[in-house]
Amino acid sequence: MTTTLAPRGPDAAGFWLDRHVGLGHRRLAIIDVRRGTQPMIAGPESGPHAVLSYSGEVYNFQELRAELVRRGHVFRTRSDTEVVLEAYLEWGTDFVRRLDGMFAFALWDAREQRLLLVRDRLGIKPLYYAPLGSGVLFGSEPKAVLAHPEFTAELDDEGLADLLALSGTPGRTPLRGLAELPPGHVLTVDRRGTRTHRYWGLESRPHEDDIPTTVRTVRELLEDIVRRQLVTDVPLCTLLSGGLDSSALTAIAAAILGGRGEGPVRSFSVDFVGSQEDFRGSEFRPDRDNPYATMVAEHIGTEHRTIELPAEALTTDGARRAVLDAHDLPLTFGDVDTSLHRLFTRIRDHSTVALSGESADEVFGGYVWFHDPKVVATEDFPWLSRMRFVPEDMLDRDFRERTRFAQLRADAYRQAVAEVDHLPGDDHHERRMREIGHLHLTRWLPVLLDRKDRLSMAAGLEVRVPFCDHRLIEYVHNIPWKIKAYDGREKSVLRGAVADLLPPAVLDRRKSPYPTTGDQRYERDLRARTAxxxxxDRSPALDFVDAGRLRELLDRPFGHFDSQLSRNPMETALMLDDWLRTYGLA
Structure with a gap:
């Protein structure tokens, strides 16, 4: 089980076994590289108090460590792992509320004979589990559970339907008997059985700050968040696209390091060979990233590299298989995923940790559909107005009927909206925008975080996401929409918070998602694979995706598939076919 996760932790492996529990760990060494080995034991090895197998980072570990020292705790390492262990011993199961960071871990309390599985508030780090008899199997990725001889992979049709519908129902997977621990939850396993409880969720609170105070508070929060996330004992960089989000983080990081007499910041962007000639702008993707990334790098003074990928880096069987191996699930954004994995692999040659602008759109309202009155008024997941893996009418009819696909998605939507906590004074529009913000943070963001974690950790690269700090999210989620869009544009508050740090062209740049290749060789390869x-006739994907509709796509003129969105149905069919065959589900 542990060996399957070797790419996540290429630096070391460790095991701890007792009568009722076995813990395995693969280490990506970030802090206290020499002594922070795991599983980590608190107390004597012959009779430990607690044992921890931990993934991620706790960014306030230095403050927690100082408090624990004052309370009499003695530390053997400088690692945040030991701080988590000692915090549990000091404060018990409620200790997780004190942790600020991204994490997933298993903690065995040897005195109480109790296992805790814990996941961070936003679900930045993954954690899967499967109840098995009187116990539980668990791992950072499905592959770890699948490696156990007592777990048999079986397809769950409704779980697959939920994934294909992009409903993002917390905890659900397309494998029967396998669950994902929802963000902000703890799973407890002891002699009384298995049970979960939520320790964090989005709450609605009155926002009393005016616009200048709100903008200033966001800036102060971002500076504190980035300062904490710059702590590492290994090389760190930023992912710089030239958009507002990544540029803001890079500029703040540069200012902090410059104030310490350190730097410069290393930054990386991605481009495709021939992109200047191949690029065709659209409403969804209006311009290329690279000119803006270069502009920001020069403005800030970063040590910048552009990673250029040729078409063949995206079209090989190996490139596609690497994405499947990373995801473990039939989840794909096509060449976006393939190029992300290749980018992370190249970055890993220079850095072990990267800061990413992921989630700023969900937090601050950056997507175009936040500002589309028709989408706002539609009772459905807003992202489905622009983004689908497979349109519903392209799915096999039998599959739709046996899963009640439309009803399943509608039920998932109603369940998600029912979780929203409204304030008494909210008018109809404010209530709706609060719902849309909540939907993005609890149903759409986890999909993107899962992709970012899986593809980066498959390359042995830790990606940190400052915009997912729970303090920022709690504050911004409660900013009224009239303040969030105070200048009539997307991400007004974020733009105001970093206006003094960036070139006007970047501050005024329209939202542009992660780039895709316009190289016609990619379309030729995609068409050939689909054909x-x-x-x-034995293709298992055709039990789920309608063959006739796929043929209609192929009949369209060459050059039609000029965007990720138009290619998604074919990409999904191909990934689904590979996943079903590879995982013995066909």
Missing amino acids: KLLQD
Whole structure:
């Protein structure tokens, strides 16, 4: 089980076994590289008090450590792992509320004979589990559970339908008997059985600050968050696209390091060979990233590298298989995923930790559909107005009927909206925008965080996401929409908070998502793979995706698939086919 996770932790492996528990760990060494080995034991090895297998980072570990020292705790390492262990011994199961960071861990309390599985508030770090008899199997990725001989992979049709619908129901997977621990939850296993409880969730609170105070508070929060997330004993960089989000983080990081007499910041962006000639702008993706990334790098003074990827880096069987191996699930954004994995692999040659602008759009309202009155008024997941893996009418009819696909998605939507806590004074529009913000943070963001974690950790790269700090999210979630969009544009508050740090062209730049290749060789390869799939009557994907509709796509003129969105149905069919075959589900 532990060996399957070797890419997540290429630096070391460790095990701890007792009568009722076995813990395995793969280490990506970030802090106290020499002594922070795991599983980590608190107390004597012959009779430990607690043992921890831990993934992630706790960014306030230095403050917690100082408090624990005052309370009499003695530390053997400088690692945040030991701080988590000692915090549990001091404060008990409620200690998790004190942790600020991204984490997933298993903690065995040897005195109480109790296992705790814990996941961070936003679900930045993954954690899967499967109840098995009187116990539980668990791991950072499905592959760890699947490696156990007592777990048999079986397809769960409704779980697959939920994934294909982009409903993002917390905890659900397309494998029967396998669950994902929801963000902000703890799973407890002891002699009384298995049970979960939520320790954190989005709450609605009155926002009393005016616009200048709100903007200033966001700036102060971001500076504190980035300062904490710059702590590492290994090389760190930023992912710089030239958009507002990544540029803001890079500028703040540069200012902090410059104030310490350190730096410069290392930054990386991605581009495709021939992109200047191949690029075709659209409403969804209006311009190329690279000119803006270069502009920001020069403005801030970063040590910048552009990673250029040729078409063949995206079209090989190996490149596609690497994405499947990373995800473990039939979840794909096509060449976005393939290029992300290749980018992370190249960055890993220079850095072990990277800061990413992921989640700023969800937190601050950056997507175009936040500002589309028609989408806002529609009772459905807003992202489905622009983003789908497979349109519902392209799914196999039998699959739709046996899963009640439309009803399943509608039920998932109603469940998500029912979780929203409204304030008495909110008018109809404010209530709706609060719902849309909540939907993005609890249903859409986890999909993106899962992708970012899986593809980066498959390359042995830790990606930190400052915009997911729970303090920032709690504050910004409660900013009224009229303040969030005070200048009539997307991400007004964030733009105001960093206005003094960035070039005007970047501050005024329209939202542009992660780039995709415009190289026609990619479309040729995608068409050829899809045609081959359709020629195979035994293709398991055709039990879920309608063959006739796929053929209609292939009949469209060459050059039609000029965007990730138009390619998604074919990409999904191909990934689904590979996943079903590889995991023995066909």
